[in-house]
Each structure stands twice: as C-alpha cells, then as structure tokens.
Amino acid sequence: MAGTRDGGNGSGGTKPVARRLLATATRLFAEQGYDRxxxxxxxxxxxxxxGALYHYFGSKEDLLQEVYSRVLRLQQERLDAFADADAPVEQRVREAAADVVVTTIENLDDASIFFRSMHHLSPEKNKQVRAERRRYHERFRALIEEGQRSGVFSTATPADLVVDYHFGSVHHLSTWYRPEGPLSPQQVADHLADLLLRALRP
Amino acid sequence: MAGTRDGGNGSGGTKPVARRLLATATRLFAEQGYDRxxxxxxxxxxxxxxGALYHYFGSKEDLLQEVYSRVLRLQQERLDAFADADAPVEQRVREAAADVVVTTIENLDDASIFFRSMHHLSPEKNKQVRAERRRYHERFRALIEEGQRSGVFSTATPADLVVDYHFGSVHHLSTWYRPEGPLSPQQVADHLADLLLRALRP
DNA sequence: CACGGCAGACTAACCAGTCGGTATGTGGAA
DNA sequence: TTCCACATACCGACTGGTTAGTCTGCCGTG
Incomplete structure (x- = not known):
C-alpha cells in the first residue's frame, strides 16, 4: 500500500524532491506553526x-514526525558518543551538556518545532517520540548519577531535576537565541555547560 | 463598537459567564492546543x-490574549514585591526564583498555553506580550546584576544568560511536572532556586 | 418598552487528502 | 534499432468536512 512512500526509515538515499519538501516544511512549520x-x-x-508531496509522504503528520526522528536520532547518537568516551565524568558531562546546546542552535528550526508542536502528533506517534525522548533523558541522568556517586557532583538535588533543569535551558533556546546576537553557539554552549557544572559543585 | 466587550482591561467585575468562558477556554487550550x-x-x-462568547469577547484570539495578560500581570506583581523587599540580594533572588516556579506550577495550564501558543497571536498582540515579558526579564536581570556588582554572585556568566537559564527551567515545567509526582511545587521550587544560587556562587 | 444578554442558524473561506490522468525512463523482445 | 510494457514521478481539479465569525431575533428585567 505504501508504494514508494518513505515511511520514516533510516538515513540513506532520499530523493531530492522529498528532501526539498521536508526542508521547506521544516522552515514553514518553524515560522508559522504546524496548524497554520x-x-x-x-x-x-x-x-x-x-501530488508530489503525497507521493513521498503518507500525510501532513508524517512530515512532522520526520523532523522529530531526525533530531532525536542525531542527538541520541551524539550523547552516546560523549557519554561513552574515556574521560573523567566531569568532562564528559560538560562536553555532552555543551554539545546538545550547539546542535540545538544549529538546528533551531527543528528544535522549535519539536518543543512547540509535539502535541500535534497522533497519540501513537506521540507515545513513540516520548519514549525516545525518555531514553535520551535517562542516559543523561545516568551520567549525572555517576558523578554524584563518585563524589565529584553534589547530591543536594535529585539527578532527575538536574537533567530537567539543564534541558529547560536547551528547550528555551529557540525562544531567545538569535544568530545575529553577540554570542556564537559555542560561546552560549560553554556558558550553559559552565552554569550546570557550577551548580553541581559539591 | 465594543459594546459590552471586555477588551483586556483590569481586574474587577467580570461577569460570571465571561469568567466561565475564559476558564473553559484556558483548560481546553492547554489540553489540545489553541488551533485544535x-x-x-x-x-x-x-x-x-x-452568541454569548462573541458578546463578551471580540475574537478567539482575544481569549488567548486574556490568558497571557492575566499571567503576566500576576507574575510581574510578585516579582516586583520580592525584588523591592528589604533583604540581602541573595535572599531576594532565591525567593523570587522560587516564587515564579511555585506560581507557574499552580497555573500550569496558563503556563503551557503561554509558552506553546504565543506564536498564534497576531503580530501586534505578540509584540505587546513580548514587551511585557521583556520588562519582567529586565527586572530579574537587574537583580542578578546587583548581586554581581556587590560581589555575592560570580560574574563568570553574563546576567542575561543566567536569567534565560533559569527561565528555561520554568518554561520547561509544563513539559515534565505532574501534580501526582513525588515533589510538591514548593519542593521543586526550592530545588530549582538552589541550583540557580549554587551556579552563581563565586 | 427599551435594552443588555444571549440563542442558534447561516455564510464564506479554507483545508487535508483523493484520484484519474500525463510524462518520463527503463528493460526486453522482435 | 525500434517498439512495446510497465513502473515511477508528478500534476491539479475536486470533495467532504470543518471553522471563525455574523446576524437576526427572542426574552426577561428594570
């Protein structure tokens, strides 16, 4: 029934038209919102x-989900890489915390869609996205807990809350960050990671 | 032209039907989003x-704006009170930071509408809301800067970024906080304020 | 009787998705 | 090489359904 439809598969060879459609949709969703x-x-x-759009995508909602899964895949991969690295916990947390800021800024359109339009997804797709998000959250939390157990981080705040605290600021980026502002993505990332690490000092 | 229309005025005597409409709209907007x-x-x-709705409100958008101005008015009043208090900067920041968390949780519907649906407002109304938000932001920033000047807060991070960092976590509350969870609003607030203050230690 | 407060049918616009049709390309048989 | 069969890629008019907002009129109260 799907014909050439591009479900939501891996990475590889998407056709130019399909890619252009997704890129255009991403921009417009970010600018005006999904419903508008x-x-x-x-x-x-x-x-x-x-005709072209419905040739490559099953529905308008599929476009939205494509944006999500691309972002989630990218960020999960990067987090895993930083978390598995061979370095002191403190440094791994700092690098992971900064990296998610940089990649979020570099994909600000995707990010603002992600945080603003998730509730537009159908219950099943929403559930799937939430599950992937939780996996990400848990991975980050484990990292914080590792630091707390080994004594380099304060245990004053539950690790869960620490993660939500940091991701709040990431979430918030699309509200205030402007590329033409005074700070580069890396500078913002360093500052935010620094704030996190300073808050975690014993 | 406005007849009995309730523009977006002060507080006082709104009719029961108008109040019920606004409360119902708030709940539904929070549950399903504005457009849906x-x-x-x-x-x-x-x-x-x-007939009743359009008797009291000029448009659907007016309902949304009413939600915004109520929240903004409330939070600005509270921030001003804490900021103007007669206490050490450190304590004033802590109390203001915790208070905004508590009031956000207590009005979680309004908050999630606020952060998720602002882009649904027409350009003029959007501009107005942004201006009010900036006023709030500036007040908070001034408080941080005061602490930085007097040496009780680190100057490692620009005050602007510190404010965005904290409000990111406030913004984020509507994503993860659930009343039936293990932490009371006050406990969450104390933790988040603590994280902020710890990050600001010199 | 005048008027605020409200009912509810109506309209004009819009929108996601469908479907029959067309063009372009490719591989194999004659 | 020529021709046919078939699939992919895309077009765009059309449909069924929904929506914000309007408007006429009723009804109880002062």
Whole structure:
C-alpha cells in the first residue's frame, strides 16, 4: 500500500524532491506553526504540487514526525558518543551538556518545532517520540548519577531535576537565541555547560 | 463598537459567564492546543452558545490574549514585591526564583498555553506580550546584576544568560511536572532556586 | 418598552487528502 | 534499432468536512 512512500526509515538515499519538501516544511512549520501551515503552502514554496508531496509522504503528520526522528536520532547518537568516551565524568558531562546546546542552535528550526508542536502528533506517534525522548533523558541522568556517586557532583538535588533543569535551558533556546546576537553557539554552549557544572559543585 | 466587550482591561467585575468562558477556554487550550480547539467546543463545554462568547469577547484570539495578560500581570506583581523587599540580594533572588516556579506550577495550564501558543497571536498582540515579558526579564536581570556588582554572585556568566537559564527551567515545567509526582511545587521550587544560587556562587 | 444578554442558524473561506490522468525512463523482445 | 510494457514521478481539479465569525431575533428585567 505504501508504494514508494518513505515511511520514516533510516538515513540513506532520499530523493531530492522529498528532501526539498521536508526542508521547506521544516522552515514553514518553524515560522508559522504546524496548524497554520497548509499543505498547499508547503508545495507552493517547494515548487511542486500536492501530488508530489503525497507521493513521498503518507500525510501532513508524517512530515512532522520526520523532523522529530531526525533530531532525536542525531542527538541520541551524539550523547552516546560523549557519554561513552574515556574521560573523567566531569568532562564528559560538560562536553555532552555543551554539545546538545550547539546542535540545538544549529538546528533551531527543528528544535522549535519539536518543543512547540509535539502535541500535534497522533497519540501513537506521540507515545513513540516520548519514549525516545525518555531514553535520551535517562542516559543523561545516568551520567549525572555517576558523578554524584563518585563524589565529584553534589547530591543536594535529585539527578532527575538536574537533567530537567539543564534541558529547560536547551528547550528555551529557540525562544531567545538569535544568530545575529553577540554570542556564537559555542560561546552560549560553554556558558550553559559552565552554569550546570557550577551548580553541581559539591 | 465594543459594546459590552471586555477588551483586556483590569481586574474587577467580570461577569460570571465571561469568567466561565475564559476558564473553559484556558483548560481546553492547554489540553489540545489553541488551533485544535474550536470555538464551538469552548461554548459547548461552558454550557452557552457562540452568541454569548462573541458578546463578551471580540475574537478567539482575544481569549488567548486574556490568558497571557492575566499571567503576566500576576507574575510581574510578585516579582516586583520580592525584588523591592528589604533583604540581602541573595535572599531576594532565591525567593523570587522560587516564587515564579511555585506560581507557574499552580497555573500550569496558563503556563503551557503561554509558552506553546504565543506564536498564534497576531503580530501586534505578540509584540505587546513580548514587551511585557521583556520588562519582567529586565527586572530579574537587574537583580542578578546587583548581586554581581556587590560581589555575592560570580560574574563568570553574563546576567542575561543566567536569567534565560533559569527561565528555561520554568518554561520547561509544563513539559515534565505532574501534580501526582513525588515533589510538591514548593519542593521543586526550592530545588530549582538552589541550583540557580549554587551556579552563581563565586 | 427599551435594552443588555444571549440563542442558534447561516455564510464564506479554507483545508487535508483523493484520484484519474500525463510524462518520463527503463528493460526486453522482435 | 525500434517498439512495446510497465513502473515511477508528478500534476491539479475536486470533495467532504470543518471553522471563525455574523446576524437576526427572542426574552426577561428594570
């Protein structure tokens, strides 16, 4: 039934038109929100028609989910790499905390869609996204707990709350960060990671 | 032209029906999002008809703006009170930081609407809301800067970023906080304020 | 009787998704 | 080489359904 439809598969060879459609949709969703963006607008901006869009994607919602899974995959991979590295906990946390800030800023459109439009997904897809998000959260929490057990981090705050505290600031980036501002992504990331580490000092 | 329309004025004597409509709309917007909630749903849930709603409000968007201005008014008042108090900076920051967490949790519906649906407002109204938010932000920043100047807070991070860091976590509350969870609003608030203060230690 | 408060049918606009049709490309048989 | 069969890629008019907002009129109260 799916024909050439591009479900939500791995990475590899997506067709140029499909890629352009997804990129255009991402931009428009970020600018105007999911509900305020019509399928017609997307195909017009991408220079094709509805026939093309529905040839590659099953529904408007599928476009949204594609954005999510791309972001989640990317960030999970990066977190795993930093967490598994061979370095002191303190440094691994700092690098992971800073990295998620940089990649979030570099994909600010995806991020703002992610945090603003998740509730537009159908219950099943929403559940799936939440599960992936939890996996990410747990991985980060484990890292904090490791530091707390080994005594380099304070145990004054439950690790769960610490993670939510930091990801709050990441979440918030799309609200206030502007590329034309005075701070580079890396500078912002270093500051935010520093705040986290300072808060965790015993 | 406005007749009995309730623009977006002060506090005082709003009619019961108008209050019920606003409360119902707030709940539905928080549950389903602004765009996914039809005016028909709101009036059905409130036990009236469209005639009543458009008698008291000029448009669906006006309902949204009412939610915003109520929250902003409340939080600005409280921040001013804490900031103007006669106490050491450290304590004033701690109390203000904790208070905004408590009041956000106590009005979690308003908060999630606020952070998720601001982009649904028309440009003018959006601008107005942003201006009020900036006022709030600046007040908080001034407090941090005062502490930095007097040496009780580290100057390692620009005050602006510190404010965004903390409000990120406040913003984020509506994503993860659940009333049935293990922590009371006050406990969460104390933890988050503590994290902020610990991060600011010189 | 005048008017605020509200009912509810109505309208004009819009939108996601469908579907029959067309163009382009590819591989194999004659 | 020519021609046919078939699939992929895409077009765009159309449909069924929904929505915000309007408008006419009723009804109880002062």
């Amino acid at each position: 963006t019509s399928v017609q607008e997307i195909v017009d901006a991408a220079g094709v028609t509805k | 909630t039809s005016v028909q749903e709101i009036v059905d849930a409130a036990g009236v008809t469209k």
